[in-house]
Amino acid sequence: MAVVNQLERLENIPKTVIFHDDHMAVEKFSWDLTYKLMKSDYKGERPLVLVCIGTDRSTGDCLGPLVGSKLSEVDQNFYHVYGTLKDPVHGSNLEEKIEEIYNKYDNPLIIALDACLGKLENVGSVCIGMGALKPGAGVNKRLPKVGDIYITGIVNVGGFMEYLVLQNTRLNLVMQLADFIKEGLLGTIAEYKQTKAQVM
Numbered sequence: 001m002a003v004v005n006q007l008e009r010l011e012n013i014p015k016t017v018i019f020h021d022d023h024m025a026v027e028k029f030s031w032d033l034t035y036k037l038m039k040s041d042y043k044g045e046r047p048l049v050l051v052c053i054g055t056d057r058s059t060g061d062c063l064g065p066l067v068g069s070k071l072s073e074v075d076q077n078f079y080h081v082y083g084t085l086k087d088p089v090h091g092s093n094l095e096e097k098i099e100e101i102y103n104k105y106d107n108p109l110i111i112a113l114d115a116c117l118g119k120l121e122n123v124g125s126v127c128i129g130m131g132a133l134k135p136g137a138g139v140n141k142r143l144p145k146v147g148d149i150y151i152t153g154i155v156n157v158g159g160f161m162e163y164l165v166l167q168n169t170r171l172n173l174v175m176q177l178a179d180f181i182k183e184g185l186l187g188t189i190a191e192y193k194q195t196k197a198q199v200m
Helices: 025-039 060-072 094-104 162-167 171-199
Strands: 002-004 016-019 048-052 080-082 109-118 125-130 133-135 149-157
Touching: 016 025, 025 125, 025 149, 025 171, 048 060, 048 094, 060 080, 060 109, 060 149, 060 162, 060 171, 109 133, 109 162, 125 171, 149 162, 149 171
Parallel strands: 048 080, 048 109, 109 149
Antiparallel strands: 002 133, 016 125, 125 149
Protein backbone atom coordinates (compact mmCIF):
# COMPACT_ATOMS: atom_id res chain seq x y z
CA MET A 1 0.00 0.00 0.00
CA ALA A 2 1.37 3.36 -1.00
CA VAL A 3 1.52 6.97 0.08
CA VAL A 4 2.52 9.61 -2.47
CA ASN A 5 5.68 11.56 -1.76
CA GLN A 6 4.28 15.09 -2.05
CA LEU A 7 7.74 16.66 -2.48
CA GLU A 8 8.35 14.70 -5.66
CA ARG A 9 5.20 15.89 -7.38
CA LEU A 10 5.54 18.56 -10.06
CA GLU A 11 3.65 21.48 -8.55
CA ASN A 12 2.04 22.73 -11.73
CA ILE A 13 0.59 19.36 -12.76
CA PRO A 14 -2.05 18.31 -10.23
CA LYS A 15 -3.11 14.73 -9.69
CA THR A 16 -6.22 13.51 -11.46
CA VAL A 17 -8.92 11.46 -9.72
CA ILE A 18 -11.11 9.18 -11.86
CA PHE A 19 -13.84 6.85 -10.58
CA HIS A 20 -13.87 3.44 -12.18
CA ASP A 21 -17.65 3.52 -12.77
CA ASP A 22 -17.56 6.84 -14.66
CA HIS A 23 -18.87 6.11 -18.18
CA MET A 24 -15.87 8.05 -19.56
CA ALA A 25 -13.35 6.56 -17.12
CA VAL A 26 -11.10 4.78 -19.62
CA GLU A 27 -10.97 7.78 -21.95
CA LYS A 28 -10.19 10.16 -19.06
CA PHE A 29 -7.44 7.83 -17.84
CA SER A 30 -5.89 7.57 -21.32
CA TRP A 31 -6.03 11.32 -21.92
CA ASP A 32 -4.54 12.13 -18.54
CA LEU A 33 -1.71 9.61 -18.57
CA THR A 34 -0.85 10.65 -22.14
CA TYR A 35 -0.76 14.29 -21.02
CA LYS A 36 1.57 13.43 -18.15
CA LEU A 37 3.82 11.40 -20.44
CA MET A 38 3.99 14.32 -22.86
CA LYS A 39 4.82 16.70 -19.98
CA SER A 40 7.57 14.39 -18.73
CA ASP A 41 10.74 13.96 -20.75
CA TYR A 42 9.61 10.53 -21.99
CA LYS A 43 9.13 11.45 -25.68
CA GLY A 44 8.97 7.78 -26.69
CA GLU A 45 12.72 7.34 -26.42
CA ARG A 46 13.21 6.21 -22.83
CA PRO A 47 12.20 2.70 -21.77
CA LEU A 48 8.76 2.93 -20.13
CA VAL A 49 8.63 0.60 -17.14
CA LEU A 50 5.41 -0.15 -15.26
CA VAL A 51 6.09 -1.34 -11.70
CA CYS A 52 2.96 -2.97 -10.27
CA ILE A 53 3.50 -3.11 -6.51
CA GLY A 54 1.64 -5.39 -4.13
CA THR A 55 1.14 -8.95 -3.00
CA ASP A 56 -1.31 -11.73 -3.79
CA ARG A 57 -1.44 -12.57 -0.07
CA SER A 58 -3.79 -9.65 0.69
CA THR A 59 -7.03 -8.95 -1.14
CA GLY A 60 -6.68 -5.19 -0.92
CA ASP A 61 -3.01 -5.16 -1.82
CA CYS A 62 -3.26 -7.41 -4.90
CA LEU A 63 -4.37 -4.58 -7.21
CA GLY A 64 -0.86 -4.02 -8.62
CA PRO A 65 -0.08 -7.69 -9.36
CA LEU A 66 -3.55 -8.15 -10.87
CA VAL A 67 -2.96 -5.29 -13.31
CA GLY A 68 0.52 -6.60 -14.08
CA SER A 69 -0.84 -10.07 -14.84
CA LYS A 70 -3.67 -8.75 -17.00
CA LEU A 71 -1.33 -6.50 -18.98
CA SER A 72 1.25 -9.29 -19.40
CA GLU A 73 -1.39 -11.36 -21.21
CA VAL A 74 -1.75 -8.65 -23.86
CA ASP A 75 0.52 -8.39 -26.90
CA GLN A 76 1.95 -4.89 -26.47
CA ASN A 77 5.46 -3.43 -26.66
CA PHE A 78 4.82 -0.09 -24.97
CA TYR A 79 5.33 -0.99 -21.30
CA HIS A 80 7.94 -3.20 -19.67
CA VAL A 81 5.89 -4.79 -16.87
CA TYR A 82 7.23 -5.70 -13.43
CA GLY A 83 4.95 -7.20 -10.79
CA THR A 84 2.45 -9.98 -11.51
CA LEU A 85 0.54 -12.51 -9.42
CA LYS A 86 3.21 -15.08 -10.34
CA ASP A 87 6.17 -12.76 -9.73
CA PRO A 88 5.02 -9.89 -7.48
CA VAL A 89 6.99 -6.78 -6.54
CA HIS A 90 6.52 -6.18 -2.82
CA GLY A 91 8.27 -4.94 0.31
CA SER A 92 10.72 -7.83 0.48
CA ASN A 93 12.08 -7.48 -3.05
CA LEU A 94 11.32 -3.87 -4.06
CA GLU A 95 14.89 -2.59 -3.72
CA GLU A 96 16.20 -5.57 -5.68
CA LYS A 97 13.66 -5.03 -8.47
CA ILE A 98 14.42 -1.30 -8.71
CA GLU A 99 18.12 -2.06 -8.98
CA GLU A 100 17.37 -4.67 -11.65
CA ILE A 101 15.36 -2.15 -13.68
CA TYR A 102 18.10 0.48 -13.60
CA ASN A 103 20.73 -2.12 -14.51
CA LYS A 104 18.68 -3.43 -17.43
CA TYR A 105 17.29 -0.20 -18.89
CA ASP A 106 19.07 3.04 -19.73
CA ASN A 107 17.35 6.02 -18.06
CA PRO A 108 13.93 4.38 -17.67
CA LEU A 109 10.77 6.35 -17.00
CA ILE A 110 8.95 4.44 -14.27
CA ILE A 111 5.20 4.39 -13.71
CA ALA A 112 4.56 3.07 -10.20
CA LEU A 113 1.20 1.43 -9.54
CA ASP A 114 -0.10 0.48 -6.10
CA ALA A 115 -3.24 0.13 -4.03
CA CYS A 116 -3.96 2.59 -1.25
CA LEU A 117 -6.52 3.41 1.41
CA GLY A 118 -8.37 6.72 1.50
CA LYS A 119 -11.53 8.55 2.45
CA LEU A 120 -14.85 6.75 2.11
CA GLU A 121 -16.05 9.04 -0.67
CA ASN A 122 -12.93 8.27 -2.76
CA VAL A 123 -13.07 4.46 -2.56
CA GLY A 124 -13.27 3.07 -6.08
CA SER A 125 -11.27 5.89 -7.64
CA VAL A 126 -7.86 5.97 -9.28
CA CYS A 127 -5.35 8.80 -8.88
CA ILE A 128 -2.75 9.62 -11.53
CA GLY A 129 0.00 12.09 -10.73
CA MET A 130 3.58 13.16 -11.30
CA GLY A 131 6.18 12.03 -8.80
CA ALA A 132 7.13 9.06 -6.70
CA LEU A 133 5.25 6.68 -4.45
CA LYS A 134 6.44 5.65 -1.02
CA PRO A 135 5.22 2.05 -0.91
CA GLY A 136 4.41 0.69 2.52
CA ALA A 137 4.19 4.09 4.17
CA GLY A 138 0.49 3.62 4.78
CA VAL A 139 1.23 0.59 6.95
CA ASN A 140 4.41 1.99 8.55
CA LYS A 141 6.97 0.20 6.37
CA ARG A 142 10.14 1.97 5.27
CA LEU A 143 10.70 1.23 1.61
CA PRO A 144 12.42 3.20 -1.17
CA LYS A 145 10.33 5.66 -3.13
CA VAL A 146 9.68 4.64 -6.73
CA GLY A 147 8.30 6.18 -9.90
CA ASP A 148 8.32 9.27 -12.08
CA ILE A 149 4.55 8.98 -12.52
CA TYR A 150 2.25 7.23 -10.05
CA ILE A 151 -1.10 5.48 -10.30
CA THR A 152 -2.95 4.55 -7.11
CA GLY A 153 -6.24 2.74 -6.76
CA ILE A 154 -8.20 3.49 -3.58
CA VAL A 155 -9.51 0.10 -2.51
CA ASN A 156 -10.87 0.81 0.98
CA VAL A 157 -11.13 3.29 3.85
CA GLY A 158 -7.94 4.18 5.71
CA GLY A 159 -7.14 5.54 9.14
CA PHE A 160 -7.47 2.53 11.45
CA MET A 161 -6.05 -1.03 11.47
CA GLU A 162 -4.82 -0.78 7.88
CA TYR A 163 -3.54 -4.37 7.68
CA LEU A 164 -6.94 -5.73 8.69
CA VAL A 165 -8.75 -3.38 6.32
CA LEU A 166 -6.58 -4.53 3.40
CA GLN A 167 -7.15 -8.18 4.28
CA ASN A 168 -10.92 -7.62 4.33
CA THR A 169 -11.22 -5.55 1.16
CA ARG A 170 -13.77 -6.88 -1.34
CA LEU A 171 -12.12 -8.68 -4.24
CA ASN A 172 -14.93 -7.55 -6.55
CA LEU A 173 -13.90 -3.89 -6.22
CA VAL A 174 -10.22 -4.72 -6.66
CA MET A 175 -11.03 -6.69 -9.84
CA GLN A 176 -13.10 -3.82 -11.22
CA LEU A 177 -10.28 -1.36 -10.54
CA ALA A 178 -7.74 -3.74 -12.11
CA ASP A 179 -9.83 -4.11 -15.28
CA PHE A 180 -10.29 -0.34 -15.49
CA ILE A 181 -6.59 0.42 -15.03
CA LYS A 182 -5.60 -2.23 -17.58
CA GLU A 183 -7.99 -0.76 -20.16
CA GLY A 184 -6.75 2.74 -19.34
CA LEU A 185 -3.13 1.70 -19.80
CA LEU A 186 -3.95 0.06 -23.14
CA GLY A 187 -5.95 3.09 -24.23
CA THR A 188 -2.96 5.27 -23.40
CA ILE A 189 -0.86 3.44 -26.00
CA ALA A 190 -3.13 4.51 -28.85
CA GLU A 191 -3.76 7.97 -27.38
CA TYR A 192 -0.05 8.66 -26.89
CA LYS A 193 0.88 7.55 -30.40
CA GLN A 194 -1.92 9.65 -31.93
CA THR A 195 -1.05 12.72 -29.84
CA LYS A 196 2.65 12.41 -30.62
CA ALA A 197 1.92 12.13 -34.35
CA GLN A 198 -0.21 15.28 -34.22
CA VAL A 199 2.47 17.21 -32.35
CA MET A 200 5.16 16.20 -34.81
